[in-house]
Amino acid sequence: MTGPDPAAVFLQEARDLLETLEQALLDLEQSPHDRDLVDSAFRALHTIKGSGAMFGFDDVAAFVHEFETAFDRVRVGDVPPSPGLIAVALSAKDHVHRLIEEPDTHVPAGEPILVALRDIFDAAGWKTEQADAFAEMPAATASGPQGWRVVFRLPEDGLAHGTDPVLLLDELRQLGDCEISVRTDQVPSLDEIDPEVCYFVWDVTLTTDQSREAIEDVFMFIRDDMELSIEPVAEETPAAEENTAETEAVAEAGDAGVAQGAAPKKKAADGATEKSSSSMRVPAERLDELMDRVGELVIAQARLSQIATASNDLNLKAVAEELERLSSGLRDTTMGIRMVPIGTLFGRFRRLIFDLSRDLGKEIEFLTTGEETELDKTVIERLADPLVHIIRNAVDHGLEVPEQRKQVGKPAWGTVRLSAIHSGAEVAISIVDDGAGLDAERIRAKAVSAGLLAEDAHISDQELFQYIFHPGFSTAAEVTSLSGRGVGMDVVKRTMDALRGSIDVSSRPGEGTTVTLRLPLTLAIIDGMLVRVGGGRYSIPLSAVEECVELPSTAEVESKGRNFLNIRGSLVPFLRMRELFNVEAPKELHQKVVVVSAGEFRVGLVVDQIIGNSQTVIKSLSRFHADVETFSGATILGDGTVALILDVGHLVSFGQTFENRLRAENAGRAA
Amino acid sequence: MTEVNDMHDADAAMKALTVGLQGEIFAIEAESVREILDVVPITEVPNARAFVGGLINVRGRVVPLADLRVMFGMDRPPPNTDTRIVVIEIELDGEPTILAVLADKVHDVTDIEAVSVEEAPKVGMRWRQEFVRGIGKRGDDFIIIPDMGRIFGENGGAGQALTSEERFD
Numbered sequence: 001m002t003g004p005d006p007a008a009v010f011l012q013e014a015r016d017l018l019e020t021l022e023q024a025l026l027d028l029e030q031s032p033h034d035r036d037l038v039d040s041a042f043r044a045l046h047t048i049k050g051s052g053a054m055f056g057f058d059d060v061a062a063f064v065h066e067f068e069t070a071f072d073r074v075r076v077g078d079v080p081p082s083p084g085l086i087a088v089a090l091s092a093k094d095h096v097h098r099l100i101e102e103p104d105t106h107v108p109a110g111e112p113i114l115v116a117l118r119d120i121f122d123a124a125g126w127k128t129e130q131a132d133a134f135a136e137m138p139a140a141t142a143s144g145p146q147g148w149r150v151v152f153r154l155p156e157d158g159l160a161h162g163t164d165p166v167l168l169l170d171e172l173r174q175l176g177d178c179e180i181s182v183r184t185d186q187v188p189s190l191d192e193i194d195p196e197v198c199y200f201v202w203d204v205t206l207t208t209d210q211s212r213e214a215i216e217d218v219f220m221f222i223r224d225d226m227e228l229s230i231e232p233v234a235e236e237t238p239a240a241e242e243n244t245a246e247t248e249a250v251a252e253a254g255d256a257g258v259a260q261g262a263a264p265k266k267k268a269a270d271g272a273t274e275k276s277s278s279s280m281r282v283p284a285e286r287l288d289e290l291m292d293r294v295g296e297l298v299i300a301q302a303r304l305s306q307i308a309t310a311s312n313d314l315n316l317k318a319v320a321e322e323l324e325r326l327s328s329g330l331r332d333t334t335m336g337i338r339m340v341p342i343g344t345l346f347g348r349f350r351r352l353i354f355d356l357s358r359d360l361g362k363e364i365e366f367l368t369t370g371e372e373t374e375l376d377k378t379v380i381e382r383l384a385d386p387l388v389h390i391i392r393n394a395v396d397h398g399l400e401v402p403e404q405r406k407q408v409g410k411p412a413w414g415t416v417r418l419s420a421i422h423s424g425a426e427v428a429i430s431i432v433d434d435g436a437g438l439d440a441e442r443i444r445a446k447a448v449s450a451g452l453l454a455e456d457a458h459i460s461d462q463e464l465f466q467y468i469f470h471p472g473f474s475t476a477a478e479v480t481s482l483s484g485r486g487v488g489m490d491v492v493k494r495t496m497d498a499l500r501g502s503i504d505v506s507s508r509p510g511e512g513t514t515v516t517l518r519l520p521l522t523l524a525i526i527d528g529m530l531v532r533v534g535g536g537r538y539s540i541p542l543s544a545v546e547e548c549v550e551l552p553s554t555a556e557v558e559s560k561g562r563n564f565l566n567i568r569g570s571l572v573p574f575l576r577m578r579e580l581f582n583v584e585a586p587k588e589l590h591q592k593v594v595v596v597s598a599g600e601f602r603v604g605l606v607v608d609q610i611i612g613n614s615q616t617v618i619k620s621l622s623r624f625h626a627d628v629e630t631f632s633g634a635t636i637l638g639d640g641t642v643a644l645i646l647d648v649g650h651l652v653s654f655g656q657t658f659e660n661r662l663r664a665e666n667a668g669r670a671a
Numbered sequence: 672m673t674e675v676n677d678m679h680d681a682d683a684a685m686k687a688l689t690v691g692l693q694g695e696i697f698a699i700e701a702e703s704v705r706e707i708l709d710v711v712p713i714t715e716v717p718n719a720r721a722f723v724g725g726l727i728n729v730r731g732r733v734v735p736l737a738d739l740r741v742m743f744g745m746d747r748p749p750p751n752t753d754t755r756i757v758v759i760e761i762e763l764d765g766e767p768t769i770l771a772v773l774a775d776k777v778h779d780v781t782d783i784e785a786v787s788v789e790e791a792p793k794v795g796m797r798w799r800q801e802f803v804r805g806i807g808k809r810g811d812d813f814i815i816i817p818d819m820g821r822i823f824g825e826n827g828g829a830g831q832a833l834t835s836e837e838r839f840d
Contacts, residue, residue, distance in 0.1 A: 296731050536715055581717035619733040622768065624723040624823070625716055634714070634726055634733040642714040642726040642733050654718075 010055040012281075014100050017044040018093055019347070025089050026350050028081045041089075042068070042075050048096065050217065054167060060099045063114075067092050070117045079120070087358065088116045090351065147233030148215060150204040153186075155226045159198050169202065171218045176208025205233065284377065287338055294327075294334045295525065295617035301327040302614060302638035328615065331525055335376070342420045342429070343371025345380050349391055349418060356395045363402060363413035364395060370420035375427050379499055379519055383429070386492040390431045390515050391416060393489065398435030398513050408510065410434065426543065429517045438507035443467055465505035469493035492517075500632050502649060528616035528635070528645065531594060532609040534583030537643045539616045539635055540605070544596045544648045551591040551606055565593065565604055574604030575655040580630070598652045605651070614638075618645060630654050684782045685807075689814060690757060691776035693745040698807060698816045699759060701780050705769065708756040727771055729758055736771045742822055743798045748775075761819050770823065783807040783814060 024041035028034065045068040053061035071089065073079045092113045150172065154163055172178050183201040187193070206215065215230050301323050308320035346368045353366040375383075399405075399414035406412055417432040440461050447453035447467045469489045496503050501519040520526070520543070528539035549567060551574075564573040574593055577583075593604040618633040625631070632647035687698035688707075706729075713725040713736055725736035736756065740747050753776040760769050784807075791803035802822050807814040 299731060536717070583717075621726075621733070622735045622770065623763070624735045624737070624770070625719055625726075628716055628719045630718065631716070636728050636731060636733065640728050641712040642728050644714065644716065644726070 007055050010051050010057070011100060013051065014048050014060075015097075017048050018097050018100075020044045021048075021093050022090065022351055023347055025081075025086050025093065026354060029083055029086045029354070032081045038075050038081070042071060045071060046217075052100075054163070057100065060096060063092075063099060064096055066114050067096070067117070070114075082120070085117075085120050088113065088120060090354070092117060146208065148206045148208065148212070149229075149231045149233050150206055150215060151201065151227075151229045152204075152219065153201045153227040154198040156197050158226065160196050165198065165200070165202065168218060169204070172204055172206055172215070175210045175214060175218070176206050178207075179205040201227075287377070290334055291338065294331055297327050298331060298525065298615050298617050299636045299638070303640065306638040331615065335525065338377045339374035340377045340380050341371060342373050342375055342380060342383075342427075343368075345384055345387070346371050346418055346420075348384065349387065352388060352391060353395065353416065356392065360396065361401065362395065362399050364399065365413050365415045366418070367415065368418045373420035373422055373427055375420075375519065382495055382499060383517070383519075386495045386517070387418075387429070387431070389489060389492050390517075391418070394431055394433040394435065394513065394515075398433040398437075400436055423518075426518050426520060429519070430514055431516075432512065432514045434512040437509045437511055437513055438465055438468070438505070439509070440464055440507075462504070462506065465507060466503070468505070469503065500647065526616050526618060526645075528614055529594065530611040530614050530637070530643065531592075531605075531607040532611055533577040533581055533607050534585040534587075536581065536583075537611065537637065537641070538577075538607075539614070539643050539645045540594060540596060540648065541616075541632075541645065542613060544598070546595045546597055546602060548610055549593050549595065549604075551593050567595065567604075570602075572602050572604050574606055575652070576606045578606070578608070580651070580655060580658055596648045598648045603648075603652050603655075605646075616645060684784050685788075685816075686780060687783050687814075687816070688757065688780050689778040690755070690772075690774035691753075691778060692740055692743065693775060695743075695745075696778065696809075696812055696814045697739065697774075698781075698783060698814045699757060699772070699819070703759045703761050703819070705758040705760050707777055708758065708771075710750045710754050710756060723770075727756065729769070729771065732769065734758065734769055734771050736773060737823070738773045739817065739822070740773070740775075742802060759819070761823065763820070763824055768823070781809065783809070783816070788816065 021041050021044040024037045024044065028037045028041070031037070045064055049061050049064040049068055052058075052064060067089075074081050074085070079085070095113050152168075154165060158165075169178070169180060172180075181203045183203060184199070186201060187199040193199075208215070212230060212232075216228075219226065219228055301320075304320050305324055308317045311317070349368075350366060353364050356362070357364045394416055395414070399416070400408075400410075402412040405414065415432075415434045417430070419432070420427060420429045422428075443464055444453065447464070447470075448455050450470075452467060452470060453459070469492060492503065496517060496519075499519055501517055504516040504518070505513065506516075507513040520541075527542040529542050529545050530537055530539050532538075547567075549565070552565070563576070564571050566572075572595060578587060588608040591606050591608060592610050593606050594610065595602055595604050597603075614637075616635045618635060620633050621628070621631060629650040630647055631644040632650075633645045634642050635645055637643050685698070686701040688701050688704050689696050689698050691697075708727075708729070711727050713727055715725055716723075720741075721738065722741040723735050723737045725738075726733050727736050728734075738747065750773075755774045755777045757772045757774050757777065758769065759772060760767055762768070787809075788805040788807045790805055791800050792806075793800065796803070802818055804816045804818040807816055
């Protein structure tokens with residue numbers, strides 16, 4: 001039996017549930033009277049408790065039990081979900097998170113949180129004795145003791161998945177008096193026994209004042225695959241018509257389905273809010289592997305196409321074309337699987353804003369748009385940190401304190417807007433605040449004093465703001481306290497570089513700052529334009545290419561002094577790739593210019609030949625070439641050779657330093 | 672860089688692939704060798720250091736091609752019929768890394784007795800001492816055991832930033 005490690009499954013599940021809990025709590029702060037939210041928070045707690053106990057996370061279970069017990073007062077409506085309560089509940093949620101991630105530590109830290117929880121309830125007129133009494137019977141619903149006959153058999157793989165029948169029986173015993181007997185008639189003869197299968201059938205007569213749901217809850221994590229019947233033993237039974245709750249082995253997709261599938265049974269009313277989703281949980285590595293395979297297929301297909309083009313065999317050509325169509329479809333589908341709406345990420349920042357707002361005493365309105373915008377899963381994961389830094393800076397340094405805001409005639413509450421939008425092959429994520437804005441003079445002074453900028457340099461604000469991403473630039477206290485987006489902005493820059501994205505910053509004094517992150521849709525496969533420079537072939541990301549023109553022979557001759565073209569009346573500087581790459585091979589008579597957009601401006605790249613468009617499977621470069629910034633990666637061409645993928649942004653800045661060097665040399669020669 | 676320390680186990684013999692580089696014999700730990708290839712098309716990386724100036728395709732993987740001759744200050748004649756590419760996997764800073772090494776000639780796999788290995792002498796060698804783990808002997812020949820961990824590691828030659836002259840030449 002090679003099932004997934006049950007503890008790992010629990011961890012994953014618990015993380016999701018905690019996230020649900022957090023969202024519910026944050027939503028509750030906005031709309032304290034929403035019963036569904038309370039129920040959803042409560043359900044998450046209950047599930048964590050149950051599965052925690054089952055998988056041996058006893059500390060988690062014990063703490064969550066207390067948490068749940070307290071929170072139940074909210075559920076039954078005794079205590080309103082006040083902001084104070086939400087804050088404590090959130091810290092309790094954090095504590096559970098820590099308990100789950102690092103089970104050995106943090107146990108003592110839980111007590112103050114529980115005390116704080118109790119205090120709030122005490123203040124709301126809830127006596128502690130009641131709390132203790134309540135702790136004795138978790139999900140009590142008032143009805144007299146009643147007899148139930150519970151017959152159950154574990155699923156075939158139950159033992160292998162870590163289900164311990166003793167725990168189940170113990171849990172039943174906690175509900176009330178039990179008479180337990182075991183039926184062994186299904187145990188096969190010794191030579192047929194599979195030691196991993198549990199053949200016993202338990203027959204339990206339980207007398208309890210708990211409801212049927214409470215009994216079902218005992219089995220909630222294994223219900224779908226097990227045989228279970230719960231029948232009232234005697235006389236009056238309102239639920240007589242749902243006599244046998246025998247559950248067939250339901251092919252639920254993934255383990256998540258089990259937990260979610262069980263939860264809705266608790267309350268019929270909840271069923272409406274919980275959609276029965278047919279999604280399934282797949283380990284990320286499998287997706288990565290699939291992507292790799294598709295990448296290899298695309299390469300093989302490119303090779304086939306090349307052979308087919310050279311051949312006269314019509315059948316071969318037909319098959320190659322068919323395969324090209326299929327593989328590009330497969331590529332798109334596979335990439336689609338990896339796409340995740342960015343809303344999953346945005347949700348996390350609500351908590352950040354909540355905490356910041358409390359800590360800094362600033363009222364903040366947090367607005368998000370474009371949650372449905374999809375991005376590659378890996379991109380989203382890596383975006384989390386940079387966005388935290390940007391948002392924290394926007395709130396901490398951007399937004400003014402309420403008094404100050406009133407003085408300048410702004411509303412007391414600051415606004416932070418987080419939005420995502422598709423634009424071409426990119427996704428733009430903007431973080432807009434209506435704070436004080438960046439202090440350009442201050443940044444300039446700092447850049448000059450740090451020796452990053454010449455004193456008399458003329459650069460646009462746009463370029464100037466880029467200095468805030470310089471490592472170590474922002475750590476100085478006077479910049480952070482004044483205006484400047486402070487700590488950690490170099491993290492943003494580094495991550496964006498790694499993701500082949502770019503950052504735009506614009507800011508107006510007194511009106512606020514906008515930081516826009518532009519990211520490629522995917523990191524795996526792009527459309528590229530293949531060009532040749534000397535003997536080497538290079539791929540330019542097609543999303544960056546604007547147009548291709550022929551290099552006029554006049555530009556060829558006058559090349560010494562100026563390197564720019566007139567394209568339909570606008571001036572386009574160009575870089576000679578042959579010079580940048582030290583190509584000695586004889587040049588092509590008619591050189592071509594590929595005009596690319598690099599950030600704000602357009603630049604021409606002079607190449608020997610434009611070969612054509614191709615699907616480019618991006619392979620990252622090793623650490624040995626990390627210093628060569630002009631390439632963002634490599635790809636394998638149809639003929640099996642490796643071609644480098646140009647990083648247009650870095651190439652342009654490399655060209656600038658290259659030209660600076662040439663200028664310096666010329667000056668030296670003249671002198 | 673775990674493989675560095677193995678040498679000091681006194682009597683363990685080292686199984687090594689011996690390759691020729693400009694007349695010298697170098698030993699590459701046989702366990703780290705993944706495969707030996709004939710010369711395949713090499714993609715030059717413009718402005719990269721000469722030591723790792725190329726990329727090759729090894730079964731659908733883009734693998735950096737290193738030229739040890741640069742590190743040992745040797746001449747670099749173009750590949751001929753004897754030239755081979757040795758693909759090795761070494762651990763660098765805890766990460767298994769696949770890279771390819773150019774060899775003028777591949778000799779054979781041999782055992783090098785630990786007792787016959789001496790430390791690199793402090794004089795009489797124009798190579799950087801830290802790149803040589805030891806000098807083994809076989810008959811009358813010396814076998815140079817390069818320290819791959821140091822050569823390719825963060826503080827070795829591969830990690831050093833280049834001066835602009837080197838980069839642009």
